[in-house]
Amino acid sequence: xxxxKKLDKADNKALQGILKNAQEVYDKSLKxxxxxxxxxxxxxxxxxxxxxxGFLALKNQLKIRTLTYNTVKSFAQTLKMMSISKELIETNDxxxxxxTYYISKNWGPARxxxxxxxxxxxxxIEAMMCVNREQxxxxxxxxxxxxxxxxxxxxxxxxxxxxxxxxxxGFGSGAYSIPxxxxxxxxxxKAKFILCIETAGMFQRLVAHNYWRKANCILISxxxxxxxxxxxxxxxxxxxxxxxxxxxxxxxxxxxxxxYRTLKVGSGNAAHINEFFCVPSATFLGxxxxxxxxYKLPTHPLKDVDIKRxxxxxxxxxFFRFHKEWVNAIEQMVKMGVRAEQQAxxxxxxxxxxxxxxxxxxKKANKFLP
Amino acid sequence: MAKAKTMAKQSPQxxxxxxxxxxxxxKTAKNVVREDAESMAKRQREISVSEFFAKNRHLLGFDNPxxxxxxxxxxxxxxxxDACEEAGILPTITVKLDRLSAPVKEPTPxxxxxxxxxxxxRAVVPNExxxxxxxxxxxxxxxxxxxxxxGKLLYGSKFHRLKMSRGQQGIGISAAGMYGQMTxxxxxxxTSKLPKKDKAAFVELTIDTKTNKPEVLQEKEIVWSQPSExxxxxxxxxxGRYQRGKQSIDEFVTLNTLSNPHAxxxxxxxxxxxxxxxxxxxxxxxxxxxxxxxxxxxELGRFHxxxxxxxxxxxxxxxxxxxxxxxxxxxxxxxxxxxxxDVAPSxxxxxxxxxxxxTIPKIAIMSPPTDCIVPIGEELLQETxxxxxxxxxxxxTTRSPSVYRGNPFIVECALAFGGELPADEPVQVFRFANRVxxxxxxxxxxxxxxxxxxxxxxxxxxxxRNAVPVGPVAILxxxxxxxxxxxxxxxxxxxxxxxxxxxxxxxxxxxxxxxSIHLSRARRAAEEDRKASYIDTYIPYVGEALQEMxxxxxxxxxxxxxxxxxxxxxxxxxxxE
Numbered sequence: 001x002x003x004x005k006k007l008d009k010a011d012n013k014a015l016q017g018i019l020k021n022a023q024e025v026y027d028k029s030l031k032x033x034x035x036x037x038x039x040x041x042x043x044x045x046x047x048x049x050x051x052x053x054g055f056l057a058l059k060n061q062l063k064i065r066t067l068t069y070n071t072v073k074s075f076a077q078t079l080k081m082m083s084i085s086k087e088l089i090e091t092n093d094x095x096x097x098x099x100t101y102y103i104s105k106n107w108g109p110a111r112x113x114x115x116x117x118x119x120x121x122x123x124x125i126e127a128m129m130c131v132n133r134e135q136x137x138x139x140x141x142x143x144x145x146x147x148x149x150x151x152x153x154x155x156x157x158x159x160x161x162x163x164x165x166x167x168x169x170g171f172g173s174g175a176y177s178i179p180x181x182x183x184x185x186x187x188x189x190k191a192k193f194i195l196c197i198e199t200a201g202m203f204q205r206l207v208a209h210n211y212w213r214k215a216n217c218i219l220i221s222x223x224x225x226x227x228x229x230x231x232x233x234x235x236x237x238x239x240x241x242x243x244x245x246x247x248x249x250x251x252x253x254x255x256x257x258x259x260y261r262t263l264k265v266g267s268g269n270a271a272h273i274n275e276f277f278c279v280p281s282a283t284f285l286g287x288x289x290x291x292x293x294x295y296k297l298p299t300h301p302l303k304d305v306d307i308k309r310x311x312x313x314x315x316x317x318x319f320f321r322f323h324k325e326w327v328n329a330i331e332q333m334v335k336m337g338v339r340a341e342q343q344a345x346x347x348x349x350x351x352x353x354x355x356x357x358x359x360x361x362x363k364k365a366n367k368f369l370p
Numbered sequence: 371m372a373k374a375k376t377m378a379k380q381s382p383q384x385x386x387x388x389x390x391x392x393x394x395x396x397k398t399a400k401n402v403v404r405e406d407a408e409s410m411a412k413r414q415r416e417i418s419v420s421e422f423f424a425k426n427r428h429l430l431g432f433d434n435p436x437x438x439x440x441x442x443x444x445x446x447x448x449x450x451x452d453a454c455e456e457a458g459i460l461p462t463i464t465v466k467l468d469r470l471s472a473p474v475k476e477p478t479p480x481x482x483x484x485x486x487x488x489x490x491x492r493a494v495v496p497n498e499x500x501x502x503x504x505x506x507x508x509x510x511x512x513x514x515x516x517x518x519x520x521g522k523l524l525y526g527s528k529f530h531r532l533k534m535s536r537g538q539q540g541i542g543i544s545a546a547g548m549y550g551q552m553t554x555x556x557x558x559x560x561t562s563k564l565p566k567k568d569k570a571a572f573v574e575l576t577i578d579t580k581t582n583k584p585e586v587l588q589e590k591e592i593v594w595s596q597p598s599e600x601x602x603x604x605x606x607x608x609x610g611r612y613q614r615g616k617q618s619i620d621e622f623v624t625l626n627t628l629s630n631p632h633a634x635x636x637x638x639x640x641x642x643x644x645x646x647x648x649x650x651x652x653x654x655x656x657x658x659x660x661x662x663x664x665x666x667x668x669e670l671g672r673f674h675x676x677x678x679x680x681x682x683x684x685x686x687x688x689x690x691x692x693x694x695x696x697x698x699x700x701x702x703x704x705x706x707x708x709x710x711x712d713v714a715p716s717x718x719x720x721x722x723x724x725x726x727x728x729t730i731p732k733i734a735i736m737s738p739p740t741d742c743i744v745p746i747g748e749e750l751l752q753e754t755x756x757x758x759x760x761x762x763x764x765x766x767t768t769r770s771p772s773v774y775r776g777n778p779f780i781v782e783c784a785l786a787f788g789g790e791l792p793a794d795e796p797v798q799v800f801r802f803a804n805r806v807x808x809x810x811x812x813x814x815x816x817x818x819x820x821x822x823x824x825x826x827x828x829x830x831x832x833x834x835r836n837a838v839p840v841g842p843v844a845i846l847x848x849x850x851x852x853x854x855x856x857x858x859x860x861x862x863x864x865x866x867x868x869x870x871x872x873x874x875x876x877x878x879x880x881x882x883x884x885x886s887i888h889l890s891r892a893r894r895a896a897e898e899d900r901k902a903s904y905i906d907t908y909i910p911y912v913g914e915a916l917q918e919m920x921x922x923x924x925x926x927x928x929x930x931x932x933x934x935x936x937x938x939x940x941x942x943x944x945x946x947e
Binding site: 079 | 934937938
């Protein structure tokens with residue numbers, strides 16, 4: 001019941017935001033002024049690092065889309081998409097991003113030619129209303145992460161609404177998929193930590209050998225940059241159950257600056273929701289540049305894009321800039337000029353990661369990179 | 371003669387080596403009688419202008435049968451127009467061409483190809499014979515002047531004065547008669563009636579080319595056959611070829627009406643087809659006044675000549691009397707600056723004259739009077755182009771008068787763009803000099819040199835290197851002067867005087883600037899249209915979305931669409947400022 005009320009509140013916020021913006025556009029138009037739509041700039045340049053809460057928060061740079069010759073098409077598209085969202089909320093329905101793109105095919109010349117165009121407009125509206133995409137009733141296709149280990153998830157039956165108990169130890173060689181919306185989930189666990197893993201390959205190895213049982217933990221496969229649902233799931237799990245989160249990703253600038261950074265403090269693109277869609281308590285297990293040396297890992301040279309990404313992180317990313325340890329680590333990697341993947345540990349034997357690397361690292365969890 | 375013989379004998383011995391070389395020239399030299407100064411002197415004698423031009427008829431525009439016919443028409447028409455304008459008569463001119471021989475069939479391309487294969491020489495195409503009649507309503511010519519005007523080269527009223535007119539030297543019409551006489555042996559016939567006389571004077575004459583004197587074959591008074599009160603009929607029988615199209619008589623007559631809208635032309639072609647081009651205005655152009663040369667640009671030789679012939683009583687008097695724009699004050703100024711005394715004509719030494727001539731450019735002298743030149747006018751020039759081309763944009767400019775070699779002149783330029791003008795061909799150029807269309811030798815003309823030198827690319831046209839630009843453009847250049855400098859007596863191309871070229875350049879550039887303004891304006895208008903239609907495409911969806919969200923009525927929706935459309939269109943203009 002409490003959850004239903006919260007849901008209504010969220011719907012109301014989205015609905016009111018849509019109506020307010022539409023009314024402003026209408027009033028301004030009738031007065032013979034050029035109407036405007038205001039939304040926060042969605043980029044890393046418009047975020048600051050909230051040290052206390054530990055996420056990337058939006059600054060107040062606004063992107064103002066004034067209706068002119070140049071913007072008339074995207075202006076019409078934005079309003080039309082707001083209209084779709086309003087109808088979805090009112091009819092308690094959803095549309096996937098892809099479905100929304102196809103709905104636009106009814107708009108004649110104002111239709112979207114490619115889905116990335118409609119996704120961008122969607123993100124704009126989301127930021128404009130400062131709500132989550134799901135609150136606008138737009139659903140992503142992106143798959144959430146997968147979970148295996150010492151965790152029981154309580155969901156509800158879609159038809160009856162009855163609680164549904166899901167034991168994540170019982171998926172055998174498979175795993176539990178994180179649903180797109182996770183707000184209603186409740187948890188039960190005695191695990192000591194959550195391990196967020198970048199690659200499905202490494203996740204599979206740990207599941208196949210029941211590492212979660214050995215280490216008494218919850219394994220989460222992120223499959224690259226974690227989706228919003230994955231981030232929210234881990235966040236709620238960590239907060240509710242008060243267990244630490246460790247990230248285990250490739251030792252390269254992409255692993256640091258994109259995967260880990262987004263997991264821990266959110267993204268620049270969806271900064272308006274970062275507060276809830278990130279895991280500030282997460283720490284970085286590996287692979288660190290020092291690991292490459294300590295474990296004599298086989299490496300690949302850094303490519304130009306890697307070096308650029310690394311320099312950019314040190315220079316422009318407020319999260320890394322705040323943490324001296326990270327600046328040092330990234331500089332160390334640039335100096336070494338090499339990167340190493342998680343699975344490079346296989347050099348020392350397929351189960352080296354389970355038997356040696358992870359146990360050794362977790363013993364010194366207090367020394368993880370922030 | 372004896373001496374010459376000796377030389378002829380000696381020469382092979384002098385050059386024995388050369389003689390052994392089997393060389394044609396040296397071989398025949400044995401039999402040739404060599405000349406000396408005395409023997410040559412016996413054959414040295416005066417050449418009459420008639421004789422000279424009879425041999426060099428291309429210099430007068432009679433190079434080929436087709437052109438000869440056109441030149442004859444042109445010379446007669448020029449004279450008629452000049453005479454009418456001087457007398458204040460609205461010209462009515464009829465040109466009639468009768469074929470006297472059977473039309474010669476032009477060889478077809480197949481026949482030409484056949485001839486090429488058979489390796490036989492091509493048979494000379496016999497020329498056709500025509501009877502050309504030009505009838506005007508001019509003031510007529512006094513009977514005893516007729517033989518000299520038509521039967522003598524370099525006789526006329528226009529050479530010794532500085533006044534804008536079509537004819538200049540007094541060669542044209544007599545040369546046409548001479549050409550007829552040479553090609554057909556037929557005399558020229560002239561009928562002329564003065565306004566106050568009842569009968570018209572008729573003469574039939576030939577030119578004695580050796581003496582450049584008319585030989586009158588027949589002279590009588592006849593009944594005037596024309597409705598006009600006065601006028602002249604010139605009849606010439608000549609060889610020629612008549613073809614319509616480019617550089618034809620038809621083209622000449624049409625172009626002539628463009629530069630002479632006050633004239634009524636009729637051309638009756640050999641096939642009897644009548645081309646009547648009525649006058650477009652009843653207003654005669656202002657009569658150009660005669661002027662004296664201007665001191666600027668008078669060359670030293672001419673200056674000496676004028677000084678020798680002066681009727682002035684002193685140096686200052688000479689300057690005042692024989693030049694325009696030289697007042698007493700200016701004359702004093704010149705003498706003072708030259709450091710010479712105001713001596714009598716008998717004491718004009720070359721040194722004094724040289725000093726004065728050197729000084730003249732340093733003294734500020736008013737430009738020559740401009741009323742001596744009557745431009746066609748910007749409006750009429752545009753109309754001229756409009757009647758010749760189906761273009762969409764027209765512009766014209768009349769430059770202010772300028773001076774070359776002391777002769778005032780005015781350049782006028784006009785330009786047409788777009789419409790049905792071909793976009794991928796070199797631009798069309800119409801040239802006029804003192805209202806006479808120039809149909810030949812376009813690339814020898816000063817205007818051509820200027821056109822190819824201008825960078826047309828900067829005005830939005832394509833232009834191959836050093837060539838006439840390519841594009842949907844027609845250009846008109848009119849040079850009017852008291853003395854138009856032609857490259858030859860056939861008056862086909864204007865000579866390369868820097869002053870004239872400069873004025874043509876400035877005139878064309880002015881037209882081109884107006885063209886590029888027009889082009890950018892047209893581009894802007896097209897862009898605005900495009901923008902407006904772009905806005906119209908998407909604005910309805912803004913209205914539709916607002917209607918859906920705010921549950922607007924159809925009226926409210928349409929109103930907001932309309933208001934937004936107005937706002938955006940307006941904003942578009944604001945944005946550009």
